[in-house]
Amino acid sequence: xxxxxxxxxxxxxxxxxxxxxxxxxxxxxxxxxxxxxxxxxxxxxxxxxxxxxxxxxxxxxxxxxxxxxxxxxxxxxxxxxxxxxxxxxxxxxxxxxxxxxxxxxxxxxxxxxxxxxxxxxxxxxxxxxxxxxxxx
Numbered sequence: 422x423x424x425x426x427x428x429x430x431x432x433x434x435x436x437x438x439x440x441x442x443x444x445x446x447x448x449x450x451x452x453x454x455x456x457x458x459x460x461x462x463x464x465x466x467x468x469x470x471x472x473x474x475x476x477x478x479x480x481x482x483x484x485x486x487x488x489x490x491x492x493x494x495x496x497x498x499x500x501x502x503x504x505x506x507x508x509x510x511x512x513x514x515x516x517x518x519x520x521x522x523x524x525x526x527x528x529x530x531x532x533x534x535x536x537x538x539x540x541x542x543x544x545x546x547x548x549x550x551x552x553x554x555x556x557x
Contacts, residue, residue: 439501444539459533461511468502475512475523482524 448456463469474491476500488497506512510529514521528534 430526443536451536456536457531459509459511462505462511465502465505467494467499468506471502472506472511473501476525476530482522485523489524 444457456484465520470491471488474488485496485499485503488503489496492499503512505513510526512523513526514523516522
């Protein structure tokens with residue numbers, strides 16, 4: 422696992438203005454690098470489960486003490502996964518006494534959804550509709 426810090430996609434105005442949907446225009450190299458870092462953070466089953474547990478929690482936040490028992494992993498390993506999700510801009514946290522509470526940053530999930538969503542009024546390319554029902 423790499424120790425490099427993840428730069429958060431969408432945390433500055435310059436990025437907001439330059440990132441079209443993935444399906445509407447090709448990404449430039451910098452956009453692809455930044456987007457890949459976020460998808461890399463999501464590319465682990467433990468992190469996906471953690472994100473889901475945090476996002477679906479009633480009240481919008483969850484204590485790390487409630488997350489750790491759901492996994493057969495040590496607390497430091499869970500903390501590492503949470504750190505990667507935080508660095509990717511998917512969650513944020515706050516320490517309250519002994520415990521740390523986490524919540525979803527919906528701006529990032531909304532941004533990812535927007536990047537991956539095809540505009541509703543735009544028809545699928547002919548080759549996409551022709552192969553949609555066939556297996557490779």
